Amino acid sequence: MADQATDEASLDTQASPEPSTGAMPEAEERERDPDELDPEEPELDDPELEEPELDPEVAARRAAALAHVRKFGDPVLRTRARPVDRFDDALREEIMRMGQLMNDALGVGLAATQVGVLNRVFVYRVQPDAVTAALVNPELEWVGDDEEIMEEGCLSLPDVHVDVERPIHVRVRASNEYGEPIMIEASGLEARVIQHEIDHLNGVLILERISRQQRKEAMRALREAQPAA
Secondary structure: OOOHHHHOOOOOOOOOOOOOOOOOOOOOOOOOOOOOOOOOOOOOOOOOOOOOOOOHHHHHHHHHHHOOOOOOOOHHHHOOOEOOOOOOHHHHHHHHHHHHHHHHOOOOEEEHHHHOOOEOEEEEOOOOOOOOEEEEEEEEEEEOOOEEEEEEEEOOEEEEEEEEEEEOEEEEEEEOOOOOEEEEEEEHHHHHHHHHHHHHHOOOOHHHHOOHHHHHHHHHHHHHHOOOO
């Protein structure tokens, strides 16, 4: 999931929400590493959208938080996280730190792998006035048949916003930060954020849930977002 300025439909989750079971794009003659940036790919002439300017203090906090988030190309983002078996103060401190980073980054979701920790934990907050929730060892128990396409972004993929198809309704079983079992039935944006963050814990990025053409556009956005050498 995503960033609020982009993650209100994106999760880490950025401002738009994604599926746990979305179809993978068909491979062409040779399968390419989704992390590979192809300088030969044609440039697209989509007009640049102007983003609203943030308050300088908010922008500074966001930049500081994003500096702690692992970005596209970091191997940890392709690594499956391990189940948590100790529910101690260290875990709760980790969850608190993740929640603070997510909020400062204006995100709606953040998985532990995005901060370099291989624990099956993520935090999310769909509404600005809601309490930040933490799900430990989440497992999708059920997904509905109805799906919808919405724009998603990701704090680990700067300036990338893509349309992702995901189930609208899900049920997830997990534990809270104290190890107590919980079950959540979610719909709409909340369901999308949950699926986006579980993808992260499985080493899956939204780039793997979109068409080849969308991936080309995403690669272009990533190249343009990279600081000049």
